[in-house]
Amino acid sequence: xxxxxxxxxxxxxxxxxxxxxxxxxxxxxxxxxxxxxxxxxxxxxxxxxxxxxxxxxxxxxxxxxxxxxxxxxxxxxxxxxxxxxxxxxxxxxxxxxxxxxxxxxxxxxxxxxxxxxxxxxxxxxxxxxxxxxxxxxxxxxxxxxxxxxxxxxxxxxxxxxxxxxxxxxxxxxxxxxxxxxxxxxxxxxxxxxxxxxxxxxxxxxxxxxxxxxxxxxxxxxxxxxxxxxxxxxxxxxx
Numbered sequence: 001x002x003x004x005x006x007x008x009x010x011x012x013x014x015x016x017x018x019x020x021x022x023x024x025x026x027x028x029x030x031x032x033x034x035x036x037x038x039x040x041x042x043x044x045x046x047x048x049x050x051x052x053x054x055x056x057x058x059x060x061x062x063x064x065x066x067x068x069x070x071x072x073x074x075x076x077x078x079x080x081x082x083x084x085x086x087x088x089x090x091x092x093x094x095x096x097x098x099x100x101x102x103x104x105x106x107x108x109x110x111x112x113x114x115x116x117x118x119x120x121x122x123x124x125x126x127x128x129x130x131x132x133x134x135x136x137x138x139x140x141x142x143x144x145x146x147x148x149x150x151x152x153x154x155x156x157x158x159x160x161x162x163x164x165x166x167x168x169x170x171x172x173x174x175x176x177x178x179x180x181x182x183x184x185x186x187x188x189x190x191x192x193x194x195x196x197x198x199x200x201x202x203x204x205x206x207x208x209x210x211x212x213x214x215x216x217x218x219x220x221x222x223x224x225x226x227x228x229x230x231x232x233x234x235x236x237x238x
Contacts, residue, residue, distance in 0.1 A: 004098040
């Protein structure tokens, strides 16, 4: 089984990848279209040259690999995808072989976290609109809404939410998903030193989140612009 998990940045996506890797029956792939995205957009992200050197820059090559053999012969292949990477012209035919799920987080929390790593983000950087478009595409293709998991609910009740997600994906639940070793992982993207500090210090999901953060006016407007896309998917959250 191939699982494509779709989120924007700063959505708890790396922790969820670690949870699936901890199962023991999962191969995991970390943001396979990142280099292609940087090459296509010319964006100046942290560690840009290292990212470009670490992955294929041609989206067709990435798509071909995703349609190929499952790494390590594992029964499950968990793919962590960033919705903003799916630019026009990036192949989507490989998606038909995947089970899809969507990880969401309130825009105010995303903006507060993302802006600490990369200043002055714009809506397209955060993936909300792209996530809603991909959700609609998958729902139309499959005739049913794919599973959605909200990171705030996941942190508040990790076992319950992970059990619900596994059931929705048609895979067995294991408590191994609740814990992992601290530190970097061999399957981390090369960009991990910039983005993964907190999750590298963790051994499981963090405690429940507090109130929504207060944002300066420009960032508050950005979060407000992302809110309709977030709310559309939140209606389907497990």
